[in-house]
Amino acid sequence: MTLHYSVLASGSTGNAIFIKTEQTRLLVDAGLSGKKLEQLFAEIGEHPGQLDAVLITHEHADHIKGLGVLARRYKIPVYANAKTWFELDKLCGKIDGEQKFHFERGQTLTLGDIDIESYGISHDAVEPMAFCFYHGGKKLSMATDLGYVSEKIKGILRGSQVLIFEANHDVQMLRMSRYPWNIKRRILSDVGHLSNEASGEALAEIITDCTQKVYLAHLSQDNNMQDLARMTVEQILKAEGVPVGQQVTLHDTYPDRPTRLVAV
Known part of the structure; x- marks a missing residue:
């Protein structure tokens, strides 16, 4: 199964x-x-x-x-x-x-x-939601398009073997970008998107002993880079004692091509 x-x-x-x-x-x-x-x-x-x-x-x-x-x-x-x-x-x-x-x-x-x-x-849509999927004793969870991660959401996501989790932007890249201020303010708000730092901090509280893979998702093409997102999240997780590269591996996602079709 x-x-x-x-x-x-x-x-x-x-x-x-x-x-x-x-x-x-x-x-x-x-x-x-x-x-x-x-x-x-x-x-x-x-x-x-x-x-x-x-x-x-x-x-x-x-x-x-x-x-x-x-x-x-x-x-x-x-x-x-x-x-x-x-x-x-x-x-x-x-x-x-x-x-x-x-x-x-x-x-x-x-x-x-x-x-x-x-x-x-928490996102600026009428009633946004995300999902956890269960099959054969395995759990895959997704969390993107959220301005912040509440304690309730952290609890829902714990126990997942696979997490597809937002790391949308680097705060400094966003602040220095050519985006209008109202767009920057929206992205940085509690109904916007998670920064790399916020992603790492939340994941440190979500990852459990059964977590195997984390896919960093919904990266901004203007205000982030895959290597930067991965490095930032990895540094935070290691500082919090999460065994990245051993028990847990970080994976990229792409705007124009799929990740490999793999099993949980």
Whole structure:
């Protein structure tokens, strides 16, 4: 009983995560064009027409860009909470009512042989959420697009073998960037995105003895670098006594290509 996954794409230009077992195939978010998503699926030997469901975290374009096309083309069931659906109906074009399902924050849903726990996050969307996936005694959790990590969220994420976790920006790069101040203020706020430092500090309290892999996700292409994010998080974790490189390994994600399809 294995749970396979691939971060198809992650970053400010588009986000999508693929999760599968022998029976069930799920996509979390569809933030790239339908054509690009099909290409990313092909790179890991999969096809979107085999999906059992798409789960949507929130309505921002980098998470839903290809949703309408994908849902209509392959008749895939889509799950989102009621407030997010209100926004999706305006942004994604017509999706058949028979494909639309509600999945609220704080609920647990079973799709095929995967149990999915949803939880609320702090981000400037109408009702953003993220998910933990359970199968065969294994737990994979994701947490991106959150301005800060509450104690409640840390508790939800503990006990995960795999974490897909935000490390969006380097604070100094962001402050020195050409972004307008209102955009900088939004990113740095409690409803914005996690910095590399905040990511490392939160992970130090989330990682447990069973944690094996951490994927640093949703990196800004303007205000971060993979090496910098990894180095910053690694330094913080080592300072806190986390056995990075031994028990726990850090992994990159990419805005335009998938990570390898591997098992938890």
